[in-house]
Amino acid sequence: MKNKILLITNIPTPYRLPIFKILNEQLNIKFVFCSKIEKNRSWKIDKRQLNINHTFLSKNKNYVHTNPGIFKLLYYEKPNIIITSGFYPTMIFAFLYSLIFRIKHIVFTDGTLDSESRLTIIHMLVRKVFFRYSKSFIAASDKSISLFESYGINRCKIYKSHLCVDNLKFNSNKKVKKYDLMFSGQFIERKNPIFFVNLFQKL
Numbered sequence: 001m002k003n004k005i006l007l008i009t010n011i012p013t014p015y016r017l018p019i020f021k022i023l024n025e026q027l028n029i030k031f032v033f034c035s036k037i038e039k040n041r042s043w044k045i046d047k048r049q050l051n052i053n054h055t056f057l058s059k060n061k062n063y064v065h066t067n068p069g070i071f072k073l074l075y076y077e078k079p080n081i082i083i084t085s086g087f088y089p090t091m092i093f094a095f096l097y098s099l100i101f102r103i104k105h106i107v108f109t110d111g112t113l114d115s116e117s118r119l120t121i122i123h124m125l126v127r128k129v130f131f132r133y134s135k136s137f138i139a140a141s142d143k144s145i146s147l148f149e150s151y152g153i154n155r156c157k158i159y160k161s162h163l164c165v166d167n168l169k170f171n172s173n174k175k176v177k178k179y180d181l182m183f184s185g186q187f188i189e190r191k192n193p194i195f196f197v198n199l200f201q202k203l
Contacts, residue, residue: 005029006077007108008094009085010065011037015163017049024052030077034058034065040186057090065090071097083108087126095130107131110140110163111116113147127151179203184200 005027005076007189012033012085023029039061057067066089075080080096082093085108097107098157107130131137131151137158139145148158181200185191 002028003081004079005081005083006032006033006075006094007083007085008034008070008091009108010034010088011041012045012050012054014043014045014049015165017045017052018034018164018166019161020052021049030054030079032057032070032073034064034067034088035060036059037065040188040199042186064088068093070094080104081106084130085109087123087130092126095133104135105130105133106136106138107134107148108138108161109144109147111147111186112141112143113150114143116147 007020007023007029008035012031017092017099020031024031031052033054033056035058036056042061042123044163055073057069057073058065063196065086070090074094081104084094095105097103116123128151131148131153135157137148137153138161139148139158139161140161142160143162145155145158149155181196181203183193183196185193
């Protein structure tokens with residue numbers, strides 16, 4: 001039987017859509033977004049980037065996604081593989097569904113030991129349960145791989161899938177440069193844009 005995959009994530013993001021488009025062309029996969037945007041995001045997604053098999057569960061802009069409608073969608077779609085990207089209530093619902101109906105579950109994260117260093121005991125417990133009953137794991141970086149390994153996950157079950165961009169769009173300048181600088185993030189204190197400005201001035 002051909003695999004039918006449902007990938008559930010919070011919102012469409014510019015650094016994941018290029019890979020989602022490739023996956024959509026090669027696999028029987030549907031992308032489920034909890035919402036169109038979150039309150040602390042200001043990017044706008046080109047409709048052409050969303051030319052993939054997808055659905056939105058809500059128009060809510062909350063950070064914590066709670067979409068009980070995921071149960072109805074999963075029952076209707078009947079996937080045999082569920083991938084969750086995050087640990088929101090919606091993802092927990094989908095994970096529980098996978099346990100009840102014995103569907104393969106895969107965890108996808110770009111988290112790191114540093115980004116998850118302030119988790120509560122409850123957050124850590126949720127991750128341990130997810131990891132205990134998941135078939136495999138997708139990491140966005142070597143640091144994400146280290147995060148999985150810190151929970152005792154065997155390296156052979158972990159696969160890497162980088163966050164990415166369409167490099168051709170940024171490859172038109174043939175001029176040889178001494179440095180390439182890029183700031184990736186919101187202009188907020190937590191993302192430290194002042195450090196980038198200072199670095200730019202020194203170079």
